[in-house]
Amino acid sequence: MSAIYRAFQRTAHEQPVIFYSLVIGFAGPALVFGVPPIRKSMGWKPANRVPTTYPIPDRPRRAVAGFEDP
Secondary structure, eight states: HHHHHHHHHHHHHHHHHHHHHHHHHHHHHHHHHHHHHHHHTTOOOOOOOOSSSSOOOOOOOOOOOSEEEE
């Protein structure tokens, strides 16, 4: 186990870009399962969905007047 730790430590010092890229890459899937419960415990609620249709009024349609071409 200490050999693995020393290999990680050496890689972090000699090739930090590769090491930290791998750390962030492996942390991503863990965050997929860890973040939603944390957000929910902090009181986050999803936003209301944006309406995709316009509500049609419950009345007969009136003809438009006053916009004729001269």
